[in-house]
Amino acid sequence: MDFSFDLLLEALLFGVLLGCFYAAVSIGLSVSFGLLDVPHVAHPAVMILGSYFTYVLANYGLDPIVAGVVLMPAFFLLGILIYRFYYETFEKRGSEAGVRGLAFFFGLAFIIEVALILGFGVDQRTVQAAYIGSSLELGDYRVPYRMLVAFGVALVLTFSLTIYLSKTFTGRAIKAVAQDEPALRLMGANPVRVKQWAFGIATGVSALAGAMLIIVGPVEPAMDRLYIGRTFCVVVLAGLGSMTGTLAAGLILGVAESVVLMMFGASWAPAVAFGLLLVVLGIRPQGLFGR
Amino acid sequence: MKYWIGAAAVLVVAFLTAISGINEYFFYAAFVVLQFMVLATAWNILGGYAGYVNFGTAAFFAIGSYTGVVLFKWLNAPLAVQIVAAAAVSGLLGFGVGLLTLRLRGIFFAIATVAIIFIMETMMINWRYVGGATGLQILRPDVLPPFASYTRMLFAVMALLAVIAVSVARYVQVSWIGRGLRAIRDSEEAAECSGVPTLKLKLFACTVSGALMGAAGAPMPMYLSFIEPASSFSLNYSVSALAMPMIGGTVHWLGPVIGALLLGTIQQIVTVTISSEINVLVIGVLLVLVVVFAPDGVIGLFKKFVKNR
Numbered sequence: 001m002d003f004s005f006d007l008l009l010e011a012l013l014f015g016v017l018l019g020c021f022y023a024a025v026s027i028g029l030s031v032s033f034g035l036l037d038v039p040h041v042a043h044p045a046v047m048i049l050g051s052y053f054t055y056v057l058a059n060y061g062l063d064p065i066v067a068g069v070v071l072m073p074a075f076f077l078l079g080i081l082i083y084r085f086y087y088e089t090f091e092k093r094g095s096e097a098g099v100r101g102l103a104f105f106f107g108l109a110f111i112i113e114v115a116l117i118l119g120f121g122v123d124q125r126t127v128q129a130a131y132i133g134s135s136l137e138l139g140d141y142r143v144p145y146r147m148l149v150a151f152g153v154a155l156v157l158t159f160s161l162t163i164y165l166s167k168t169f170t171g172r173a174i175k176a177v178a179q180d181e182p183a184l185r186l187m188g189a190n191p192v193r194v195k196q197w198a199f200g201i202a203t204g205v206s207a208l209a210g211a212m213l214i215i216v217g218p219v220e221p222a223m224d225r226l227y228i229g230r231t232f233c234v235v236v237l238a239g240l241g242s243m244t245g246t247l248a249a250g251l252i253l254g255v256a257e258s259v260v261l262m263m264f265g266a267s268w269a270p271a272v273a274f275g276l277l278l279v280v281l282g283i284r285p286q287g288l289f290g291r
Numbered sequence: 292m293k294y295w296i297g298a299a300a301v302l303v304v305a306f307l308t309a310i311s312g313i314n315e316y317f318f319y320a321a322f323v324v325l326q327f328m329v330l331a332t333a334w335n336i337l338g339g340y341a342g343y344v345n346f347g348t349a350a351f352f353a354i355g356s357y358t359g360v361v362l363f364k365w366l367n368a369p370l371a372v373q374i375v376a377a378a379a380v381s382g383l384l385g386f387g388v389g390l391l392t393l394r395l396r397g398i399f400f401a402i403a404t405v406a407i408i409f410i411m412e413t414m415m416i417n418w419r420y421v422g423g424a425t426g427l428q429i430l431r432p433d434v435l436p437p438f439a440s441y442t443r444m445l446f447a448v449m450a451l452l453a454v455i456a457v458s459v460a461r462y463v464q465v466s467w468i469g470r471g472l473r474a475i476r477d478s479e480e481a482a483e484c485s486g487v488p489t490l491k492l493k494l495f496a497c498t499v500s501g502a503l504m505g506a507a508g509a510p511m512p513m514y515l516s517f518i519e520p521a522s523s524f525s526l527n528y529s530v531s532a533l534a535m536p537m538i539g540g541t542v543h544w545l546g547p548v549i550g551a552l553l554l555g556t557i558q559q560i561v562t563v564t565i566s567s568e569i570n571v572l573v574i575g576v577l578l579v580l581v582v583v584f585a586p587d588g589v590i591g592l593f594k595k596f597v598k599n600r
Contacts, residue, residue, distance in 0.1 A: 039398040089583045098397050100582040102344045103537050107582070110530055110575035117568050225526050229409055232402045267424065271413035274406035281395055281403050 010141060011262040012255060017147040019254020021216055023247045024154030025209040025227065026234035027161060031202035032079075033232075034241035035178040036195050038086060039102045044227035045109040046082075046203060050075060050210020051125075051219040052116055058127040058214075065129075065153065068211025072204040079203025082108075083196050109224060116221035124218035132215060150212045154250075157205060162243040164201075174198040178241055226270055233277035239287030248288060252276075294461065298454050305450035309443045318446040322514060324555035325449040326507050330528065331535035331547035332456040333503035336463055337496045338533065339541030342476030343392060347404030348532035350411045351381045351501045353523035355508025360421055360429065360518050367432075370448065370513065377509035378502040385501020389494040396479070405526075412524035426519030429512050445510050452510075456503045461544040463499070472496055504532075527571055531558075534578040540590030549589050 029043040050071060057067035090101045126132075131145035165171040177184050177194045184191045213219055234253055238245030257272045280287065309318070330348055337343050355377035362368040362376055384407075391403050416424045431441050438444040463469050471492045474482035483489045512518040531554070539550025554574065561570045585592050 033398075039401075041398075041401075099338070099342055099344050099541075100537075100586060102398060102401055103533060103582050104579055106346065106530060106533065107575045107578035110571055111579065114568050114572040114575065118572070226409070228402070228405055236399075236402075267416050268413060271410050274409040278403055278406045278410070281399055281406075282391065285394055285399060 006140070007262055008259070011258045013141060013143070014147070015255030015258030016251060017143070017151045017254070018258055019251035020154035020247070021147070021150040021212060021250075022230055022234055022253050023250025024150065024157050024212050025206075026231040026238075026250060027157055027243065027246050028202040028206040028209060029231045030235050030238060030241060030243065030246045031161070031174075031205070032199055034235050034238070034246075035174060036198055036202075037178075038083070038199065039098075039105055040202075041102065041105040041228060042109040042112065042224075043206065044224035044231055045112040046075075046078075047206045047210040047213060047227065048116065048219060048221065048224045049112055050207040051214040052120060052210075052221075053207070054211040054214050055120075055125045055127055055219070058129075063129055064127045064211050064215050065149065065208075068208040071207040071211070075207035076200040076204035079200040079206075080196050082203065083199035087192055087196070109228075113221050113224060120221070122220060122222070124220045125214065126218045127214050129215070146215050150216050153208065153212055154247075157208065158243055158247045161201075161205070165243060170194070170197060175241075226273075229270070229273040229277060233273040233280070236277060236285070237280045237287055239289035242287070242289035245287065245289030294458075298458060302450060302454055306447055309447040309450075310437050310439070315440060315442065318440075318442045320559040322442065322446045322449050322510075324551060324559065325446070325453045326511070327531055327535060327555045327558075328453045328548055328551035329449070329456045329507035330504055330532040331539070331551045332453075332460045332544070333500045333507070334532040335536040335541055335544075335547045336460055336472075336503075337500040339536050339546065340464065340469055340472040340476065341493060341496050343396070343493070343496075344398075344401040344533070345388075345404050345500070346401045346526075346529045346533070347388065347407045348504055349524050349526055349528040350404070350408040351384060351504035352508040352511075352528050353408075353415070353520070354384055354411060355381045355505030356511045356518055356523050357415060357421055358505065359509035360427060360512045363429065363512075364420070364427075369432075370510065374448070374452070374506050374509040378506040381505020381508070382498045382502030384505075385497040385499070386494060388501065389497030392493045392497065393490065405529075408524050408526070408529070412520050415520045415524070422518065424520060426517060427512075429516050429518065431513060431516055442514070445514050448510055449507075452503075452506055456507075457544060457548060459499060459503065460547070463496075464544050468492060468495065527574075530571070530574055530578070534574045534581075536588075538577055538581045538588055540588030542587070543590050546588055546590050553589070 025047060029040060032038050032040045032043065050068070053071050054064050054067045057070065058064050086101065086104065090104065131149050135142040135144045136148065165175055173189065173194045177191045181191045184194070230253065234246060234249045237249035237252060253273055253276060256276060257269055260272050261269045330352065334345060334348055337345050358377040358380045359373035362373050388404060388407065392400060395403055415421060421427055434441045434444055438447065471482065471487045474485070474487050475489050475492060479489055535550035535554050536547040538554060539548065540546030554577065557573060558570045561573055581588060
């Protein structure tokens with residue numbers, strides 16, 4: 001591992017792009033787990049489901065990004081269904097729901113994973129588009145267009161969600177339910193409906209994130225296991241429910257992973273997210289921008 | 292006393308079966324079922340009694356396997372030594388995880404244990420001595436008499452481990468330790484205020500649980516004659532070890548035993564007749580169905596049935 005300033009700069013550049021991508025795949029979880037306190041371990045699995053649907057639509061000639069957007073309403077409904085089910089069976093019963101709720105989402109993740117294996121096999125899948133495979137030449141550096149696309153979509157997603165949550169009525173209601181649920185109930189609002197809506201948005205966003213995932217690289221059903229670490233690392237590091245924090249935490253993880261990749265090789269990269277997660281949980285569980 | 296007679300009877304029967312003329316395949320399948328019984332029982336000590344959900348079973352299990360392999364390759368250590376050492380190393384890892392419970396609960400603890408799997412896996416992938424990512428072939432030593440084959444011997448060893456694990460879990464459950472752990476599960480603050488030594492108990496539960504999982508992992512490389520990181524650290528172990536107690540019932544030591552027998556047998560049948568992917572699907576579906584419709588597992592259903600009569 002010979003060290004050079006040039007390589008480091010390249011790693012940083014790639015890390016920033018990768019970081020924005022990580023923020024994009026985590027932002028759904030930032031809403032569902034960060035704001036709503038739902039132990040949504042199945043978030044990465046739902047996202048991979050989105051990737052595979054994108055793959056199917058892309059095979060019909062649809063652009064992957066368009067496919068991701070088209071899938072959003074369907075995933076929004078799916079999210080509402082999942083939350084409704086979770087609420088009726090666990091949240092409503094209250095006590096001891098913690099262990100079972102976790103077991104439920106863990107089981108759900110495995111069901112989605114195996115369903116994908118049965119439907120598509122264990123092989124890696126990719127999509128085709130004009131911006132996949134080519135790169136932008138910036139002097140000595142080469143930036144793959146697919147990373148730039150993910151970068152752009154991630155920024156759009158993060159900013160639109162931030163604005164949605166702080167400026168619109170329903171957005172503020174979601175934040176309110178995260179802050180003080182009983183108070184919302186006392187004001188005559190129905191927290192369950194607000195949470196249901198928010199979970200729908202989180203899942204809808206995951207569809208687009210899934211499309212990003214298959215644009216950035218090949219996707220296989222068991223990939224959700226690795227992304228449990230990445231997404232939870234970003235959300236916890238960000239501080240639960242902070243959207244700008246999610247972007248910042250994504251960047252930190254992206255840069256850290258890309259630097260480790262450059263200095264120690266690809267076989268160490270998967271441990272970065274999990275290691276960072278453990279460190280954050282051990283030292284500062286409330287994250288960088290904790291509420 | 293009744294329990295000990297029963298446990299001794301189970302061991303004698305297992306030993307006699309192992310030296311009898313039953314089809315070899317039975318031992319291949321039964322070994323796996325017994326292994327899951329140890330894992331499920333160990334998981335339940337922390338997850339069922341104390342309410343800390345551990346997704347990291349695969350880490351403890353695989354570290355047990357790797358400890359065994361390292362000792363075997365380095366010193367040619369016999370199986371018994373491998374198992375004891377594996378229990379010690381995984382117990383130590385469990386102690387470390389126990390320290391995490393100081394700050395983390397619920398999903399945070401669960402996610403931290405997933406992190407441990409992947410960190411350990413990455414370390415093993417990068418450790419050339421144990422074969423790295425490609426794995427390591429292991430030459431089994433000669434089988435000890437009176438067993439006719441190595442698999443039969445491993446079956447008897449795993450039966451012994453299962454009885455030990457269940458006995459430990461039963462002791463924990465009926466003693467003051469179990470009462471303390473249940474108090475932690477119901478309300479950690481209230482338990483601490485009432486003078487329950489919560490930290491000590493949590494550390495104890497994590498260590499014992501980890502040690503048992505490690506002990507279950509040690510014979511695995513010998514069983515397969517092979518070790519490799521991806522399958523050793525597979526999250527499938529974690530989900531099985533969690534699903535079996537949930538399905539059997541988490542409040543009683545019999546729960547994981549029932550769950551492991553039930554699910555383990557179904558898994559073996561499904562793996563042979565259909566495929567190993569379906570087998571994971573079966574675990575997932577059963578787990579979700581049980582937590583939704585029978586929150587107290589088979590034991591809960593049974594109690595309800597008795598009460599209604």
